[in-house]
Structure formats: structure tokens, C-alpha cells
Amino acid sequence: MTTQAGENTIFLTEKEAARIKITVKKRLERCSETKGRAREPRDSTSAIQQATGASLMADMGGAPDPDMTEMQGRGGTLPALAIGQPYPPCIIPMKDLQPMTVEDLRMDTHHRGKRLTVKRVSPVVALVARSWTMVQDEGGDQTERLEICLHKSRHGEDMLESSKAFVVKEPYFTLNDQGEPTIRIDHPSDLVVCQDQSNVDSTDAAAAEKIAKTYKDKGNAALKKQDLALAHEKYTAGLKIATADAVSNTNPDLAKDIARNRAYVNILLNQLDEAQTDAKSSLTGKDDQRSKELDSKAYFRAGSAAYSLGEYLLAKSLFDEQMKLTPGDKDATLYLRRIQLRLREQESGTYDFHKIRASLSQARPRVDAGSFIGNTEVKDSPGRGRGLFAIRDIPSGGIIMCEKAFCVVWGHENDTLTAMTYDVRDDKIRVSPVGLSNAIVQKLISNPSQIHRVMDLYGDYHGDGKDVITTEDGPIVDTFRVHDIVSRNAFGPGSQYGEEGARNASTGLWIWAAYINHSCISNAKKEYVGDLMILQATRAVASGEEIFHSYDESIDYDARKSSLMTTWGFECQCALCTAEKADDPAVRRRRLELVGEADAFVQREHWANAKRLTVSKAQRLARAIDETYDSKRFKDLPRTASKAIQGWLSKASPRR
Template sequence: MATPQNSNTIYLTEQEAERIRSTVKERIRKCSEQNGNAKEPRDKTAAHQQATGAALMADMGGAPDPDMTQTQGKGANTIPAIEVGQPYPPCTASLSELESMEMADLRMETHHRGRKLVVKRESPVVTLVARSWTVVQGENGSDTERLEICLYKSRHGEDILESAKLFIIKEPYFTLTDQGEPTLRIDHPSDLVICHEEANKYDDAAAAEKAATRYKTQGNMALKQQDLPLAHEKYTAGLAIARQAIVSDSNPDLARDIARNRAYVNLLLGQLDEVKTDARASLVGRDDQKSKDLDSKAYYRAGSAAYQQGRYQEAKRSFQDQQKLTPEDKDAKIQLKRIEARLREEDTGSYDFTKIRTGLSRARPYVDAADFIKNTEIKSSSGKGRGLFATRDIAAGELIMCEKGFCVVWGHEEEALTAMTYDVRDERIRFSPVGLSKALVQKLLSNPSQIEPVMHLYGDYTGDNKNIFINDDGAIVDVFRIHDIMSRNGYGPGSQFGEEESAQNASTGLWIHAAYINHSCVPNARKECIGDIMLLHATRPIKTGDEIFHAYDETLDYDARQKALLTTWGFECKCGLCAAEKADGKPVRDSRMELADEADAFVDKTPWAGAKRLGIRKAQRLAKAIDETYDQERWKDLPRKHGEGIRAWLLKASPR
């Protein structure tokens, strides 16, 4: 790794790196040795005391976090160290398809496929950076065990284990912690079902309506206090009762009212699929003004959700329906005007980039803009899987595409989190923006309709090939696939707001369409980010049917570039430029890099304006020496980038 003088580099001492490797390998060894062993009884009192003490120490900041590791470099401190590379698929069966089991039936290093386990939280939750854990009892209270959620441990800003007392674990995974302690481990959030208060069945209409109204009132109070998860929980319970025939037959508007309220809460929570479902369910359809006003609200919420998903034609229809009901409503007119602007962007690629740049700030880094991708299509690329190809001729300098980030986490945001990941598949330690993978998982859990396009992207781990993304219990997200997809397809939008960006607080994002662009060291396109939109411009003419390339890594040093491409993106580049450099051999490459470094140092310290003849001669000698390292036949028609800086200096200093 680079030296600590590089402010953008965080690195581990060899001792820390070895500690991470040995910890992971030792856990794997112990798990293998105990594979299939029966669960041993755990002392309830001792387990509860251990969790209570650990939770208190964690809250006070006095307990060492076993996941944290010491790093070095500018601004470095401790960051989580996380094992990756031992993936397993999430449970795709619904609860009704699973067979109940007891805690005593648990077997070590087993996923207990086809089974479910009901547990009750019996201790405080120990909240650490990369995981949370607590002590739980079985449904009958006869046994106790540790339960932990790794990395994806919160939902809507609330720790999942603290959000309820009763849980159902789908296909429970019983394994060991890094410290060798038995634990029930949750990696996929969809494998843990939170048991909220269930709606009772009623025989008396008045009692049922009273109960549904009570839940509605509780939801209203929670919304007023901005406790959105609680408001959603209460509205959901009330809606289940209000939809029972005994209530819906006599008072159908109660279910509509609760659905309309829940649509608003879902909009605030970013659960956009459910916003539209609730909004449609709340429609009254009567001609009196009060009903029209209520339906106007529903259409507004549905339109807002579709707009946030980038589905502008769908949003347009909802706002037009709203406008028909309430013609004087200014909000619908404003939204329709915004939609027309987005539709023009989609169709023509015409953007007001000056206005967009002016509106950006650290507090407002997200752009209100549509995707312009009609110049491109995704097709098979020889030797590269899939790639992005031009659907028409594109001139040099022309905008190829513009795409809004599907999910972007800025380095200054609370969601940003970086970690050292040790991948057991290749035994490499990497610096990984796991805050982005967490944000992706949260967004997909909230919007199941968006899971499939993300899962179509390339990743080293492809899952169980079932591609089941939703069932009766909700969305199903394979977090291991998300991690690998993020690792191979994520980009950095760069520092745009004056902050000093380092490896530890780098901004990262995922652009789904742009993720199909393959790499070349001799690209025909360059990317640029403005806020969370990515622009791709042609650097030379591109013909219809040509594949579009940009450079993932532009390092001049061939060996460093190949290492970066292999470590980060998992491939060796064999483009024409790399083939020529490889054929040159390492001694020639090293000599060329030394000369290029000398030339760069000369350019940095020697102004071209008013350059003396002696300086110009030195520059000419450096340019010639660099050029002589290129084999003229091998490098025919290839860019000679190492001498670009000194040649540009010479053109300005001695234009003749």
C-alpha cells in the first residue's frame, strides 16, 4: 500500500493485518470442527448479566469494540474489520411454509433450512459499530442464547433488536462469533421477522371499529411526534382490523382513511411502492367535494412516490387525476411543470447545468433531474460479459448519457461508514465503503420493485439463482450479493463541496445504467459527476453499435494500474495499451516512469511563460528520452501518455 504521507491513504500495520487474517481463519477452523454439534445449555442469569454489562459499557463508550481495528494515515483511527466471502442465500420461503423448531434443536454451523424459531428478547441490546447483539429465550422460556445482527442492523434509524421484544428467525443460522462464542447470527435482514402487536379478530362490529379507530389515533399521535416507524406500525394494525368484513361492510371509509394516512408516512419513510398501493386503496370515488379533496391527497402522494422513483409518466397521470378533482390546486400545477422538465431531459438530454451547479451545496447534494440514456443500450460484450453500446453516431465532446445515482452516500453524511474487509476467497484485505451497501439494502427493503434491476448487475457471488425478491412476509434482499455488486460497480462522485476527501470519508454511489460501461485504458468516453448525476461525454467520435468505454483507473504506472484493476474490479486489463506496456517489459516501464516523474517535477517547478533556452532544451531532452522508450511499431496509433505533460509545456513555452 501507499505510504502514510499520502493523505488519501489509510493503511494497516502488518501486525493489524495479520490479526484480522488469523481471527477470521481461527473462527472458520473452530466452526468446521464443531459443525453439526448440538447446542450446549447456556446459563440464563450469567448470559443476562453479560449482556447488561456489555450494553452499559458500550453506551458509556468504555468497552472495547471487538470488531474495530487500528489504522494509520492522515485522520485515521479505528474502523471495523469485517469478514466477507462466506456467503449464503437468504430464506425465500414465507413463514407459513416453515416448520417450527425449539432452541434445543439448534446445531452448530447449520442454517436449519425449512425451519423457523420464535425468540423473545430478554436483555438490553449491545450496540456496536458493525453489529448489535442481545440475549433471547425460546418461545417456551426453557433455553437461552445469544442473537446478533451483523452490519445491516438498523431500520429507519432504529436498531432492529431494540424495536420489539418478539422475533421469528427464518432458517436460523447457528455459528460462532470471532471470539468463539456460540450465537444465532442474522446477516440478511429479511431472515428476521419483527412481531408487532397482531390485530384481533372481532365478532362485534362496534368493538372492531373502536379498536381500528384507536390504532388510527395512536398512529396520528406517533406521526405528530415524528416517530414514523411507530406510526406505520399502528396504522398497519388498525388497517388490518378496518379491512375485516365486519368493519369494511359497515364503514369502508375507515380503512380508506387509515390507508391514506399510512401512504403519507410511507412517503416520509421512503417506502414508495407501498405509498402507491395505499394511495390507490384510499380512493373514495364519490362526487362530493370532501371526497374529491381526500382523493386529491391520495393522487398527490401516489404521484410524489412515482416522481421519486423516476417514473415520470406514471407521476404525470397521478397529478393529472389530482388536478381534475381540484382544478385550483397549485401543488398539482407545480408538480406537472416539474414533470414536463424531467420528460424533456429524458427525451433530449438538454439540461441547465449552470442552474444545477448553482443549486448544489453540502446540505443539498442531490439533483432534481431525469436520466438521459436513449443513446445507449445494454448488450453482450465479447470477453467482458455485458457492456454499453451506442444506438446512434455520437460526436466527440457530445453528451452520451446522464444518469441520476440510484443510491449515493456522501462522505459528510451520517450514513457514511468505511471498513476493512477481509475476503476469504482471495485472502485480500480491502478498504470498503460499507455505508453504501447498507444504504442500498435499506432502499431495496423499502422498495421491492427496484431489487431486480440492481441484482442484474455483475457481482462475484450470484446467490442461489432463485431470484425470489418478495414473498408474503415482504422484500428479500441478499446482502452478500449487494456487497459484491457494490464492490464491482460503485463509483466515487468526488469531492464537490470544498471538503478534503480521504479514503475514510470518501463519497460513493451506484449508477445502475453506467455500471454496464466496461473499462479500457484507451477510452472513448469520460465521466463527470455534478452532485449525484453522472455525465458521460465522448472523447472521440463513436459510431452506432460501438461499445462505450471509460477508464476505471488512469494511473500511468502499468503495474500499479493492473494491481488496482485486479484488486478492486477483479480483472486484468488486456486492452491495446496494456498489451504494448506488458510487451515492453518491466525494465523499460520502470525507466519510462522515472523519466515521466522527472518531467512532471520539471513542469511543476518551471513556469512555461518566459522560459529560458536552457530550460526548453532540458524539456526537449526529457520529451525525447520518454519517446525513445516506446517501440515505434508496437506503439503505433496508441496514446503516449507519459510524455503528455512535458509536451504540453513545450507547446506553450516554444510554440514554433
């Protein structure tokens, strides 16, 4: 491999690529050799000292992160992650799992049907792509390493830092790349964070009510300090007690008050599903003025959550109910106006793009807009799986669809994280937007109603086929499926808000657009306004015709072929690729040489008021490129190599 050539390209040295592969393969060999063996006990004192020292060094930046790999060219490092050995998350409720101890762990084993309760006994070592700590089981006489990979934070807080006690569902005990035995967590739902709760006498209503009120007060105090995760924790604990019969029979309003408060916190945490549920459960239905004001607040919170989920008709009905209780409410009136615009966008594809562009900035990079997909439908595409098809005639230049992203991570945001991933399934190293995968996982955990939409997209790994998305312990998201879906379906909206390169490239997932198949001879082109993707027809598209856009627009056939296979896993069979495949390699090389000359010419010579001699030179370059195409094989096919020079000629106006 060569050195980095440009901001948007990352290259590994052959030595680094080999090191990554060897490290992973050696780990797999060791795992295979030790599979099923009994765990070797650790010395607790030295284990805790090891974690304490590693944590201190990580905090001070004094120790190298073992996951990071050196890059060539401009230097710097990226995390290197092994993928390709996916396993499904636990879908059994915690109460139905059988308890086990650390001593029961077996090497390279998924302990299906089991649960392990542990307490943290060392500081947390926070690395870029994972965090780890030392834990002991309930007996306290066995110490082991617990590690959570990639999806290690929740609401900005490291999950291992958020508590002292955890339950690991169906523990996976294995070796990491450094040969350390570890209890490895890949799915956030496999780690249940235990929170301290007071013991409540279910028969003593007064005592239970007092404890519930205490949790409510603690939640209010945390909210005042903007510690949203703690506020949610305290409200949840209080709500659990307040909804029990002992309290709800004597003070039913207490649970409604706590639910109303938690609904607000959930909106701030972007947990919109639970926000709607909480807000609706807090409704009193009473006719006194105070109750009407409280119910108005509840409808507003439910409506806000529905709006943020893009459920505009539901949001409208909720704000209409609010207006009945508090006519003329300014906030509800504003939302109803916005909903009217969103519904118009959804139904007719009518957008005020000038106003949308004017509203965007680096601080506010996301569009407030609805998605217009009414011109299209998803159905089977012969030989391609599923595809997007027009359901009405669309003129050349017409809007096929406009879609607001499901999730975007912008290059200037903290969530951005690029990694080198080595996939043992095909022995290939790729640059992967793992920050986007992480953001999508977090969004799905927060809003399980959206899980099916994402999981319906194509990915190489299909999970266990059971598609369980929640248990009484909370939402379940298969992180391996999300990774594979992102690898095949993510888009790059470009550097709209400042400089970025491959290490911090903006990436996003547009669910409807993800169904569009590739063709080098596309009938659609896309552009982005913030996180709104606009897809326009490049020629007239007939009703029933499949929509295509180009995943890779390289004019180099070999480069394009390699990119499509490496990133998307297929070889294009379009007419253009078929024609170019039949070219003599020497002809393709000559064409690329001419393109290089043409590109240099276009960069050097401005088309305005060009001299006749300059125009003549451009014409000769265009003819020379054109002559590399066989007239019969390329009849009626685009000659993409001459696009830049032909564009220059179309604008050139030679001086007389």
C-alpha cells in the first residue's frame, strides 16, 4: 500500500495491515485451542492494581491505546477492530436466566440461558473503542475482567462508570486481541445496569408513598442540575413504587406527576417512545383548571415527541387536544403551523429550499422537514433483491423523492469515529464509520419503535431470525446487524460545515434511499441540504421504472469494479460496465492518461474568454478521449471519461 494521497483517503502500510490480520488470526487460533476450558483464577490484588494503573495512565494520556493503529501519509492513528464473528444478543428476560458465578466461566463460550451478577471493584479504563474494568461476583472471592466494546456509552456516560453493580446476560467469556481473558459485551442490552433502590414494604402504603416522593424530589433536583440520566433513574425508581397498588390506590396522582416529569426528561434524552407513553399515562382527565393545565402540558410533551419521530398526523391530534384544554397556547399554535408545513412537504414534495438552507449552520446542521416519498415504492428487483420504483411518470429534472436522514453524524461532532475494520469473513480491511453505527444503536435503544425500519435493510448478517426487539429488561438491538447494514447502506452527505477528511467524514443513513440500487448508467442524482437528501431525475422516468443512482462514479473501470465489490459486495453488470470490461487494458490505460491531461487542462485554463488556440487544444483532447471508445460497443452509452472536458467546451466562448 502507498502513502495517503489527499484528505479523503486513508492508507495502511503493508506492515500495519499484516499486523492487524495476524493479531486477529492469532486470537482466533488461541480461542479455538482453549474453547470450553475452565477459567484460570486471577490474583485479585494484582488484577485490581493492573486496572487502577491502566486507568490512571489512560486518563493522563501516558499509555498507548492497544486498539489504535498507525496510518501512513499525514500520520495519526485510528482504532482497528475485528468483525465478522457476530452473535445474537440475549432475548431472554433476566428473571428467566439461571444464575452463575465467575468460577463457572468457560473459555470462548457463550453461556446461554445464564446470568452473572457482578460488582465493579476497580476504576474503569476508558479507551477509544472500548472500556474495561475488574469485577467480582456476589461471593467476592473471584475477580475477572469485564469489557464493553464500541457501544460503551449511554447518554454521554460510560456504562461501566454509571454503576457499581451489573448483571451480564448470557456472558461471553473469551480472549481479547492482547490475549487477556475477558467477559466481553458487544450488545448494550446484554449488560443490565443495577441501580440502588430502597426496600419497600408493599403493605405499608404511607412508607411506600414517602419513598416514591423522595425519588421524585431527587429526580427534580437532578433535572435542575441538568443531570438527565440521574433524573431519569430517580423518576423511574419513584414511578415503579408509585404505580404499585399500595400507593396508586391511595394517591393515584403521584404516579401521574412522576410520569409527566419523566416525559420531559425523556424528550431531552431523545427517548421519544417512552416520552409519549409517559405523557399519555400522566393524563388526569379531570375538569378542574389545575388538572386541565397539567393535561395540557402532557399533551404538549406527547405531541413534541411524536413530531420529533416524524409522526406528524399523530402530533397534530395531540396538539389539537391540548388546544381544547388551553385555547390559544402559543407553543402548540407554533407546532401546528410547523406540522402543516411538514404534511405539505410529505404529500406534495413542496419545499422552501431557500428558507431551509438559510436556517442551517454548523451549530444547527439538521433540517426541520418532512420526507416526500410518495412518488416511489419498494418492491422486488430481479437479480438485485429489492429496489425503489417510480409509481408515476417523473419528468427530467423532477423530484423523485426528498428524505430526511434517520441518523447523521457530522464530521465536526463528537460522535464521529472512523475505524479500520478487519472482516474475517472475506479477509478484507475497510474504513468504517463506526461512529454512525454507534449513533444508530443508541437511537434505536432510545426508540425501539424504529428498530424494524432499520433492521429491514440489507446486511450480510441476518441475526438469529427471531427479531425480538424488547423484553421487560428493555430494548434489544443487534449491534452486529447494525454494523453490516451501515456498511452496505450509509451515505456521505459531504463537508457542508467545514473541512473534513476520511477520519472525520460526515456519514448518515437514509432508510428509503437505501433501497435504491446501483447502476453506472443512472436515472437519478442526489444532493444534500443539511441532512435532507434530494433525489432528482436525470432523464424522464416512466411509472413502474426502477430508480438507479451511481454508488461510485469513478471513470476508471477497474477502480470502480474494486470499490463496488469491496464496499457493497457485488459486480456491476450494467451496459457500460459490460462495454468497458471488453476494452483492451492498454486502451483503458491510455484513456486514463488522457483524462489526466484533460483534468489538468481544465484546472489550468479558465473557459471564459478562452483563446481559439486553447479551445482547439480542448477539442483535440476531447476527440482523443472519444477515440478510445469503440463506436459499436459504446453506441448510446455515456462516455464518462470526456465529461469534464466536454463541460469546459460547452461553456467556452473563444475571443475573436
